[in-house]
Every structure is written in C-alpha cells, then in structure tokens.
Amino acid sequence: MPERRIHFLIPTYEPYGGIVKVFDYVTHARALGYGVQVWCREPFDPELRVFRNDQFRGLLSDPDVRFHDGERLGIRDPDLIFISLPREYRVAYQRLRADWSPERIIHIIQGVRHVNTGWSGGQATRVLTRAAARISINKVVADTIEPWLDPRGLHRVINLGHDTAHFRLHREGGLGDGQRPIRVAYTTWKSSVGDMVEHVLADDERFTFRAIREPVTWVELRELYQWADVFLSTPLASEGMYLPGLEAMAAGALVLTPDVGGNMSYCRPEENCLLVDFRSPASYAAALNRLATMPVSEIERLRTAAYDVTREFDIDHEREGFAHFLDELWPRIESFEAARRGV
Numbered sequence: 001m002p003e004r005r006i007h008f009l010i011p012t013y014e015p016y017g018g019i020v021k022v023f024d025y026v027t028h029a030r031a032l033g034y035g036v037q038v039w040c041r042e043p044f045d046p047e048l049r050v051f052r053n054d055q056f057r058g059l060l061s062d063p064d065v066r067f068h069d070g071e072r073l074g075i076r077d078p079d080l081i082f083i084s085l086p087r088e089y090r091v092a093y094q095r096l097r098a099d100w101s102p103e104r105i106i107h108i109i110q111g112v113r114h115v116n117t118g119w120s121g122g123q124a125t126r127v128l129t130r131a132a133a134r135i136s137i138n139k140v141v142a143d144t145i146e147p148w149l150d151p152r153g154l155h156r157v158i159n160l161g162h163d164t165a166h167f168r169l170h171r172e173g174g175l176g177d178g179q180r181p182i183r184v185a186y187t188t189w190k191s192s193v194g195d196m197v198e199h200v201l202a203d204d205e206r207f208t209f210r211a212i213r214e215p216v217t218w219v220e221l222r223e224l225y226q227w228a229d230v231f232l233s234t235p236l237a238s239e240g241m242y243l244p245g246l247e248a249m250a251a252g253a254l255v256l257t258p259d260v261g262g263n264m265s266y267c268r269p270e271e272n273c274l275l276v277d278f279r280s281p282a283s284y285a286a287a288l289n290r291l292a293t294m295p296v297s298e299i300e301r302l303r304t305a306a307y308d309v310t311r312e313f314d315i316d317h318e319r320e321g322f323a324h325f326l327d328e329l330w331p332r333i334e335s336f337e338a339a340r341r342g343v
Contacts, residue, residue, distance in 0.1 A: 111240030318331025
C-alpha cells in the first residue's frame with residue numbers, strides 16, 4: 001500500500017465531462033504512485049458506464065484503488081482530498097485535523113460558473129474564498145476566479161488534458177466532395193438549438209443531420225464525430241471546457257461554435273472553426289451555407305489548424321502538470337503544519 005493517498009469525492013458515477021475529468025486525475029494519482037480512495041453517495045458497481053472506458057477499466061483490478069459508498073472519509077496523516085463540486089468542500093474540510101493545512105484539499109475548478117452567485121445558491125462563490133489548493137483547467141477559468149480566491153492558497157493552471165487520439169481521423173478534401181450531402185452532427189444534452197437548425201434546413205438537400213440525445217460511451221461519440229463533416233457545438237451559456245468541440249476537431253469535423261468562455265481556449269474563429277451566435281438557429285444555418293460554398297483549400301486550412309490545436313490538450317501533459325503541482329504543494333503543507341505544531 002502506498003504511503004500517500006488521495007481521496008477523490010464525486011457526486012455520481014455517471015460519465016459526464018466533469019466526472020470523467022476527476023477520473024482522469026485518479027489515473028494520474030496512480031501513475032504518480034499514490035493510493036486512491038474514491039468516495040461517492042451512489043452505490044459502486046463495476047458494471048457502471050464510467051468503467052466501460054478503457055482508461056478507467058484497469059482501476060477495478062488495481063489493489064491500491066478502493067471505492068466507497070458514502071462520504072465518511074477515513075483520512076490518515078499523509079493523505080490529500082480531491083474535490084470538484086462546491087458542496088464537497090465542507091465534507092472534506094470537516095475531515096481535516098485542527099493542525100493540518102487546508103491545502104490538503106485540492107479543489108479543481110472546471111468552469112467559470114463558480115463566480116455566478118446564482119449557481120448553487122451562492123455556495124460556489126463562497127467556497128472560492130475558503131482556503132484550499134486549487135487547479136484551474138485553463139487560463140480563462142483561472143483569470144475569472146482569481147479575484148475571489150484567498151491569495152495565500154496555491155493556485156495553478158493545468159491545461160485540461162484529453163484523449164483526443166481516441167477520436168482522431170485523418171481527412172483531406174472538401175465536405176462530401178459533391179458526391180453526397182454534407183453530414184452535420186450535434187448533441188441535445190445542453191441545448192435544443194441543433195434540432196432548430198435541422199428544422200430550418202429540413203428542405204435543403206445539401207445537408208443531412210444526425211444527433212445524439214442521451215449520454216453515450218466514447219465509442220458512440222467517436223462514431224458520430226467521424227461520420228460528420230461538420231459539428232454544431234451547442235454548449236451552455238458558460239463553460240469551463242466544452243469537450244465535444246475539441247473531440248470533433250480531432251475527428252476532422254469542422255466546428256461551428258458560439259463563444260461561451262472556456263471553449264475559446266481551443267477555438268480560434270476563422271483559424272480552426274467558425275463563430276456563430278449563441279443559440280441562434282439562423283446564425284448556425286448561415287455558417288453551414290457558407291461552408292457549403294467554401295473552397296476546398298479553405299476547408300483544408302480550417303481542418304489542419306484544428307488538428308494542430310488538439311495536440312495542445314494531451315492527457316500526458318496534464319499528468320506532468322499534476323506531478324509538478326504536487327511537488328510544489330507538499331513543502332507548503334509540511335511548512336504550515338510544522339508551524340502549527342511549533343516545530
């Protein structure tokens with residue numbers, strides 16, 4: 001059993017984006033030699049969908065990974081606690097001894113909505129002011145939350161890493177190459193604007209549409225992106241990192257997206273994607289009409305730039321960033337706790 005452990009608090013095992021990111025950090029912790037304890041209010045079952053992903057299935061047979069129902073954490077002296085949602089801060093803080101550093105709590109911030117006082121009844125904003133070590137998933141998030149943070153706490157940007165290679169498909173040439181309709185894909189998890197765009201263009205034989213309406217596995221998502229010539233990003237009004245757009249770029253699909261903050265860390269309008277107005281079917285339709293008449297050279301320029309940017313969001317870079325973060329964190333914890341003990 002490794003001497004040091006990290007306790008990961010999650011609200012659900014459903015493989016939503018934020019949960020998958022916490023599981024990425026579980027795998028990082030194991031790669032760095034830490035034991036892992038996962039705590040969730042939902043019952044654990046090895047058949048849960050999150051474990052259908054290849055990168056997480058191995059956790060089930062790892063003797064240094066344990067899954068617990070509930071949140072009654074058993075914390076030892078060399079342990080850290082990793083949280084994401086604001087409500088988990090109180091659970092974590094109550095498990096710290098009086099002489100322990102609050103930076104034993106690592107709070108990953110995955111979205112700019114933490115500064116929205118209307119979200120979680122203002123709890124998210126209040127938690128930002130509490131002492132903890134923090135990771136922001138990109139500079140957009142970091143700059144947004146910085147004014148709220150206790151300046152004494154460690155706060156670093158570790159760019160979100162993703163297994164973009166899973167979705168990658170090399171393509172060349174135009175859209176449909178004049179032999180078939182342009183294939184347009186979207187999801188309806190966060191918005192119905194994709195359905196509205198399809199309705200607007202229902203009689204236009206230049207386009208055919210396909211949507212995913214329920215959470216699915218990465219394999220099914222890959223099939224959608226690799227089928228599509230164009231992907232309609234349909235994020236919420238604010239995002240820390242809207243992953244479908246990045247995944248679609250890796251698959252060679254051209255991306256139409258609104259600017260909602262965090263997704264701009266990889267979206268460069270007119271360079272690797274086209275910008276549309278938020279939840280405006282007319283704006284999406286206009287961009288699709290533009291793509292339908294765009295020269296092949298312009299299509300390939302957008303696609304090549306999209307391929308290039310996906311390489312900046314590699315999962316190995318994220319793991320290296322976490323290792324550096326922990327190397328910086330432990331001396332701070334040890335110094336704080338030595339001072340508390342009067343050593």
